[in-house]
Ligand SMILES: NC(=O)c1ccc[n+]([C@@H]2O[C@H](COP(=O)([O-])OP(=O)(O)OC[C@H]3O[C@@H](n4cnc5c(N)ncnc54)[C@H](O)[C@@H]3O)[C@@H](O)[C@H]2O)c1
């Protein structure tokens with residue numbers, strides 16, 4: 001089959017590779033009909049996620065048709081499914097608590113050692129996202145093996161087309177959980193850093209959860225325009241001092257809640273960020289957390305921080321004092337996707353959620369390397385790319 005493979009920093013290729021096969025009884029094989037590139041894939045593309053190997057098939061936002069099933073899969077051939085990016089067994093202690101991205105069983109034992117060493121505990125397996133998260137082949141491919149297919153994938157009705165439901169695989173639940181983790185109360189002022197797909201869905205979700213005002217921060221005009229269309233007020237961080245603007249827009253108090261939808265590759269000309277960029281380049285630093293640090297300093301006393309943005313390791317000059325002295329709350333995590341798929345699918349069916357506005361480009365899988373390049377370089381116009389194998 002044809003699949004997008006990773007070969008190093010800014011080097012992804014569409015190669016012919018072996019077809020996936022059923023390995024375990026609960027597996028299914030999906031013929032991918034649509035797959036998207038995520039901001040998280042850019043962290044792989046930029047070579048800042050450790051434990052990648054040359055030839056790894058990447059991609060974790062995908063859907064398609066069931067073509068093969070193991071004896072214990074509950075799926076049937078021919079069904080259309082969206083697959084969550086988190087691989088979860090459905091039966092362990094954590095899955096029982098609906099903390100699917102903390103699943104204890106989906107990351108093979110020999111691999112778990114790496115995440116145990118780094119994080120104190122093993123994390124769940126993820127599709128196409130390094131060997132620290134299981135080394136599973138991803139979905140930017142013609143076919144993909146889906147483990148635990150009896151608990152992960154959600155069957156979608158035929159009257160909804162791919163583009164209406166594809167984002168249930170990741171960014172829609174991620175934006176939703178990003179807003180939920182901000183514990184929004186009626187009329188709250190919520191500031192969102194980053195107007196990529198995750199930030200935009202977090203804005204939409206925060207407003208749906210009762211926020212009185214959402215302030216969106218980025219520097220790409222195209223993305224800020226989309227935030228405006230959703231009802232947010234916007235700040236261009238290249239032109240405006242973010243903290244000053246936020247103080248002014250909140251009567252000198254600061255936002256009630258802040259959401260970091262930027263993650264480990266924060267841009268900006270703050271001195272700490274420039275040092276982090278240099279350290280990331282020479283491999284002695286990992287997370288560029290400038291947006292998160294700014295959010296912590298900007299949020300009001302007693303406020304809440306939600307951090308859907310991905311971080312992998314360590315960061316310098318973290319404002320621990322502000323976190324403690326201002327009495328802040330911080331919630332984060334890889335999304336517990338399986339928890340949100342059904343309720344969000346229902347909202348799509350009821351016409352309460354539309355996620356198609358985000359798609360700026362549609363390309364065949366064969367052109368995925370061009371798509372990565374543009375999603376990285378031309379973010380203002382390239383908000384979300386959907387690939388078809
Ligand atoms: N928690 C999860 O399960 C989960 C799932 C999906 C994605 N993510 C993460 O969410 C983050 C966003 O994903 P995305 O797909 O929207 O990515 P993206 O790269 O498309 O968007 C990130 C946006 O942040 C903006 N930005 C950069 N520095 C900034 C700063 N200092 N202040 C304000 N904005 C800034 C960029 O201009 C860009 O528009 C990434 O870190 C991604 O890995 C997490």
Ligand SMILES: [Zn+2]
Pocket residue numbers: 038039040041060061085170171
């Ligand atoms: Zn993703």
Ligand SMILES: [Zn+2]
Pocket residue numbers: 088089090091092093094095102103104105106
């Ligand atoms: Zn589990």
